Amino acid sequence: MLLRRVYKQHRWLASHVKFLSTQKSSIDIKVDNDGIAILNLQRPPVNSFSMDFLKELSKSLDFVENNKITAMILTSAFPRVFSAGLDINEVYKPDAVRFKEFWTTLQEVWMKLFGARFITAAAINGQSPAGGCLMAMSCEYRVMIKGTFTIGMNETSLGLIAPTWFMELVKNTINVRDAEYAFTTSRMFTPEEALKVRLIDEIAADKDDAIAKCKRFIKKFDEITPSARINTKMKLRGPAIKKLQNTRQEDTEEIYQLVIHPDTQKVAIFQLYSSPVSANPAIITGYDPMEVCIENCAQCKKMLGAWFEGQLCAESCIKYRGKMIPDCENYASISPFLNKL
């Protein structure tokens, strides 16, 4: 069989891959007995795309391409999250030069993944919002494990507009009506719902089953002439890549303007303060009542969980420009945001 031959050709990769894995890497690459590269994304806590992580993804894709490996499966080393999409730290109060470099890197990685000559599949073993969804959608086949996880395009809820090339990809994968509804309402799909609209191709019981199902898809190509497969894929995907290549600068500028918009920044700060790890002490530069207000909302959300309407609280900070700062231990100040009294 074709893949067996490829494996024989690439048995030597095992030692090389081991070498890569011993580095403190955010991606663990293993080439299995069938010559399929399994990329386990392991950037804690949620495989969010930072500049460094994107660069590592780029190198990993080069590794697969340069070693003429026939197929790659993307999955996550974490039990609950496939990828949380863009790293919010790259989006909050961005430096213009760095952000533009970040976005250019992201465009490059996307073009590399979407236009890969090797076969690509995603074993989606957890939450997959926004950029996580895009990463999976850029592969040729998607298997998601059942459970309480969701996948979808939640950009509008963050005040963002997904890039045109992402919208085109979704429109070409699910129908235009479902795409419009999903994008505009930030709809997140359960695995069953995602399967129904063909956002994913199969549902699996667990991660091993998802990988096995991806492999079954890859096996189909044993019977297909490789050059016919590759050229067909390139004919189908080439125009979208060319389109982005011709509009990269406009795309970057458009996203940058969106990201620095005050409404987007308010959502970003809320996301950051919802988590102690990402709560970078350098973020609070001076006393901004609105920032303190949103930070307190996030802290109350952490303390009170489902009882507390964090988003409503943050919106009220914005509306009243931080004039009514909630204190989680002062019932009167938080009562408008308690929902289970």
Ligand SMILES: CCCCCCCCCCCC/C=C/CC(=O)SCCNC(=O)CCNC(=O)[C@H](O)C(C)(C)COP(=O)(O)OP(=O)(O)OC[C@H]1O[C@@H](n2cnc3c(N)ncnc32)[C@H](O)[C@@H]1OP(=O)(O)O
């Ligand atoms: C081969 C590579 C190809 C690459 C192609 C890449 C293409 C990408 C293109 C993207 C273009 C499209 C544009 C997309 C816009 C975005 O992606 S914006 C980001 C959107 N993401 C989100 O809104 C996700 C927010 N996070 C969550 O909803 C949840 O965290 C979760 C569902 C992912 C996980 O939930 P849970 O398991 O309950 O964990 P949490 O306690 O919420 O989080 C754990 C931990 O992670 C931190 N975190 C979560 N998300 C992010 C993030 N996006 N950036 C940075 N950090 C994040 C969170 O703060 C927690 O930290 P602590 O443990 O509390 O310290």
